[in-house]
Amino acid sequence: MVLIYVDQADGHIKKSGLEALTYGAALAIQMGVPAEAILLGTTTENLALLGSYGISKVHHAGSESLNTMDAQVYAKVISEAATKTGATVIIFSHNPTGKAVSSRVSAALKAGLVAGAVALPDTSNGFSVKKSVFSGKAFAHIAIQSGVKVISINPNSFYIKADAAGTATVETFVPTAQNAKITVTAVNKVTGEVPLTEAEIVVSGGRGLKGPENWGIVEDLAKVLHAATACSRPVADAHWRPHHEHVGQTGFQVAPNLYFAIGISGAIQHLAGVNRSKTIVVINKDAEAPFFKAADYGIVGDAFEVVPKLTAAIKQLKGIN
């Protein structure tokens, strides 16, 4: 059986959780085994409806104490469920929760882990999984040699599919009582904006924009595309934009469908954070900017002229006034 951990926040299933469901259900079909899900903490979702992603059963450990992500507790609950249900493959998203918990479950069950998978496993001869390595500059095929296997999948690598017929059986799962050692005292979430690592489209600005007062054109473009805004390291270091917008080797690594780089030269450290994007558009007045070599589409021109025109043209396409 394939067991999928479905990550949620504030009672709502995250996009990355739905990606994991889709991936796990497809793997279960490939292996000819059932797919089941596990969800921790209280939820506002109708869990039976998760059947549409292709799973037959949802194990819900719905205790309020599980609303705080303590990796030690989460790993114990998920490992216990995996052992009780006889899971042979356990799927996570490679998001903050998945990174912390999948590694612990792997060690607890001595189940080999491939972290950051970008494709379904090759099960034709053994069990190997393709993952991104060298910060997006290459891929590796990793064989898992243990009986039980753990995979975490890169966010935005799989399209969510919810076209299966039927509903899932929902079962309450009561784990052995655990004492959380971590207390969360404050949550600071960016509200009203699209979270950067979940965004389908990212609009990113660099030093070419000359100062924080000029970010209006970036924000306007992001707004019409329902995109997240991001920036390069020099921009974050100069405090023109908050650090949580910094993408690159030392900032966030993103993999949206579409990435706009406006006034960013494209240093190798920046590319390491964005080179898994499906389509890259570069707007830069310097035709020699290295970013053009990594781009799919480019405009050599002044961002202050090009970007407002681009926003207007997209509004026209989408029929927004």
Place this chain on the structure above:
Amino acid sequence: MKILVCISKTPDTTSRIAFKDNNTGFDDAGVQWIINPYDEWYALVRAIELKEKDPTAVLHLITVGGADTEPIIRKALALGGDEAIRVNSSADDSFNISSQIATIARSGAYDLIFTGKETIDYNASSVGGMVAELLDMPFVSLATKFDLVGNTATISREIEGGEEVCEVSLPVVVSCQKGVAEQRIPNMRGIMASRTKPLKVVEPIAVDNLTAVVSYELPPAKSGVKLIDADNVAELVRLLNEEAKAI
């Protein structure tokens, strides 16, 4: 207080990535090796700051690797730390590496174990969690801030779309990223001192690898950028809509 910082050797960020032996091995010809930036800039520097604040603290560094990792661990000792431990084993499976580290950590009774948030070569982000699990310690991952008062750590960690602040009592394993500390450059005194600091070599325990690399591949080369005239922005919108199907 005893602090252990896990140090990994990685190719420099700007290295050209190539493979050999029919794409089954990493081609390290001409590759410059560095301390994994997350281990160096954030985990190690924050540990050094804690020791500067509390001179009674003991700071040990650990790496798992062959003799060729010694220049890297010496470089780390030049920044700070009392001594280093090298487990003499090839570092090619996260669970094996973590088991080696956990064995040393258990016998050393460390209060605080720091790792970087991931290595820049395998990007797995898994050793911290595995070490914590093997030691049955709490694990706070992707830390952006770390403060310690007495026995209680206050840590900010990344969550999707923001951060949360959490509190935990020692012992704890923490994976560190940007925000936890600022990069430092080793000074001449540190470099001189690092040459005489103890570097213990320990033989590994027997652990079965759970994973193995089958092969590598490079992504398909970009077909080249399509340049659109700055006066014809509508054409870019058409291409993004019809060709890339991205908007």
